[in-house]
Amino acid sequence: MARVIVDVMPKPEILDPQGKAVTGALRRLGFDGLTVRQGKRFEVQVEGDLTDERLEQVREAAEKLLANTVIEAFDVRVEQ
Amino acid sequence: MSRIGVVTFPGSLDDHDAQRAVRLAGHEPVALWHAHESLQGVDAVILPGGFSYGDYLRCGAIARFSPIMTEVINGANDGLPVLGICNGFQVLCESHLLPGALIRNDVRTFVCRDQALRVESVDTVWTGAFEAGQQITIVLKNGEGGFVADADTLARLEGENQVVFRYLGDNPNGSLNDIAGITNARGNVVGLMPHPEHNTEELTSPSLDGRPFFASLERHIGALVS
Numbered sequence: 325m326a327r328v329i330v331d332v333m334p335k336p337e338i339l340d341p342q343g344k345a346v347t348g349a350l351r352r353l354g355f356d357g358l359t360v361r362q363g364k365r366f367e368v369q370v371e372g373d374l375t376d377e378r379l380e381q382v383r384e385a386a387e388k389l390l391a392n393t394v395i396e397a398f399d400v401r402v403e404q
Numbered sequence: 405m406s407r408i409g410v411v412t413f414p415g416s417l418d419d420h421d422a423q424r425a426v427r428l429a430g431h432e433p434v435a436l437w438h439a440h441e442s443l444q445g446v447d448a449v450i451l452p453g454g455f456s457y458g459d460y461l462r463c464g465a466i467a468r469f470s471p472i473m474t475e476v477i478n479g480a481n482d483g484l485p486v487l488g489i490c491n492g493f494q495v496l497c498e499s500h501l502l503p504g505a506l507i508r509n510d511v512r513t514f515v516c517r518d519q520a521l522r523v524e525s526v527d528t529v530w531t532g533a534f535e536a537g538q539q540i541t542i543v544l545k546n547g548e549g550g551f552v553a554d555a556d557t558l559a560r561l562e563g564e565n566q567v568v569f570r571y572l573g574d575n576p577n578g579s580l581n582d583i584a585g586i587t588n589a590r591g592n593v594v595g596l597m598p599h600p601e602h603n604t605e606e607l608t609s610p611s612l613d614g615r616p617f618f619a620s621l622e623r624h625i626g627a628l629v630s
Contacts, residue, residue: 334507338552339578341508389469392462392498394505395552 326374327403328382332391333363366390367403374402406625408618409436409446411476411492413467417454418489418601425601426450429618438470447625448485448529449476451492453545453599463506463548464494473499485529485621486593490546493585493595502586502595503561504553509546510578518610519544519598520572521584525565528591529624533616540613542598544576544584549597551579551586561586569596 334340343361350358368385370378383400391398408426410433412419423433434446438456443449456467467473473495480486480501488496496502509515518541523534534540553561558580561567569585577597585596603614 337554338507339510339550341510341512341550345512389461389465392465392505394497394503394554395507 326370326378328368328370328374328379329401329403330366330368330382330386330390331363331399331401332366332386332396333398334361335395335397338395363396364390406431406447406622407434407445408432408621409434409443409449411436411438411449411451411472413438413454413456413470415455415458416452416491418599419452419454421599422450422452422489422601425604425614425618428604429615429622431618431622436472438467438472441471441475443472443475443479443484448487448621449479450601451476451486451488451495452601453490453492456491456495459491459548462494462498464491464496464498467491467495468498477501480588480593483590483592485624487530487617488593488595489599489601490549490597493597494548496593496595501593502588503557504551504586506548506597507550507552508548509550509576511576514545514547515549515576516543516545517576518542519576519584521569521598522572523568524570525568525587525591527565528568528587528594528620530587530594530617530620531568532623533620539572541603541611542600542613543602543609544598546577546597549577549579551583551597553580564589568594569598 346360386398410422426433523538571582587594600614600617603609
């Protein structure tokens, strides 16, 4: 079964409070110079052959539900 | 007497308070279930506060695809009055009935307080009983209430008088332009983060500033009938 990865990240211009909190915690732990933005990773198991059509369906699913394109950008890739 | 539907999603919290506010305003509350496909002929719909579907994925993202929302979206596009409170506002943004989105508060904490607001627009179905510029106090309680939209959308909202409420004093959550609530171009759909249904009785609220929301609706529906 093929696995497709959908990465969803807040757009650069959108404030990322979670990423800021993680960045602050890292600094307190002594990890200097590391700035974090936090997103989501979805692992999608696709039944049957992973045709171009099926991959396009995953893209549609990402655009319709997995990401809110008002505030987030997404990337779809096939895991080898 | 108007029939006002209040949708209950799994995880809705304030549906009963909303029903009560509707009743206090002299309307008949109609409980609507998220999995049903009929609005039962109601005159208006309220999407209440809470954590629909546990806020999984994004606030309001899964509720937006519940069966009743198809009816709400069709109705709203035909002019049905719809009020989204807190989580309901998030559902309206996810449904694209209202532009923009709500993100986690910039202060990174849940904020719960009596919040001063300015009524910026009385040209909506839900705010006609206020006076323009009126200052009111409404309970605010949320973790993800920061309103964001791209620059063009924000300019359009400001230019077209679609900003309905603005926070006064300290901005509680980082909302752009201190926006607490907005409306669509037609003025029948309003979403806001504060909770007017909690400000309708002297026993439990420091102000009764929530009452005009429901009185506004009465005016609107009265005007349709006459």
